[in-house]
Amino acid sequence: MTEIYRVRIQKERLVFSTAHFITYGDDVCEPIHGHNYHVYCEVEGPLNQNRYVVDFIALRDALQKVVDQLDHRVVLPLRHPTINVVEQSGGEQGEVVATHGMRRWVFPRQDCVLLDVENTTAELLAKHIAEETLALLGPAVRAALASVELGVDECDGQWGVYRWRADGEVRANGNP
Numbered sequence: 001m002t003e004i005y006r007v008r009i010q011k012e013r014l015v016f017s018t019a020h021f022i023t024y025g026d027d028v029c030e031p032i033h034g035h036n037y038h039v040y041c042e043v044e045g046p047l048n049q050n051r052y053v054v055d056f057i058a059l060r061d062a063l064q065k066v067v068d069q070l071d072h073r074v075v076l077p078l079r080h081p082t083i084n085v086v087e088q089s090g091g092e093q094g095e096v097v098a099t100h101g102m103r104r105w106v107f108p109r110q111d112c113v114l115l116d117v118e119n120t121t122a123e124l125l126a127k128h129i130a131e132e133t134l135a136l137l138g139p140a141v142r143a144a145l146a147s148v149e150l151g152v153d154e155c156d157g158q159w160g161v162y163r164w165r166a167d168g169e170v171r172a173n174g175n176p
């Protein structure tokens, strides 16, 4: 018999209001726009000495911290094949210039979050949030988990979901 336990964190306040633009199809680039993204996280694993998978509070607070870092920002992809994102000098007081073909956007550096992703889709935002949350929880917590699932709702029920499994199988799709 295998017993699996699961903890799920889903709260009204786990929301981030963020601007982005993606490309799709034959390199069509959306206009910049925003969403109120909602997030949930589910982790599975055995019970530890406390008889829980992971402390609700630790998971909730880590998730909230990562979500808050995205709130009221523009997210930009650093690995996009045709959207070029360059940080100008000046550090936090500097600017970020993004270009796609003839289009050009300039943002204050401090209003941007630059992500190591190919496109700022809900799926890849979910992966980013999952990885950052696991990093905050630390290697001991991560090592004890059998799986992690993180969902990002871009717009009233349009979820991108990232799932990581300790056995090595990784699944990412757009279904909750």
Ligand SMILES: Nc1nc2c(c(=O)[nH]1)N=C([C@H](O)[C@H](O)COP(=O)(O)OP(=O)(O)OP(=O)(O)O)CN2
Residues within 6 Å of the ligand: 022, 030, 033, 034, 035, 120, 121, 122, 123, 154, 155, 158, 160, 174
């Ligand atoms: N699987 C995915 N599909 C799409 C994604 C995505 O991240 N993953 N993203 C988009 C766009 O970002 C688009 O903004 C979302 O489309 P839409 O529902 O039209 O969003 P709106 O904010 O315009 O919502 P309205 O209800 O139309 O106001 C597309 N596909």
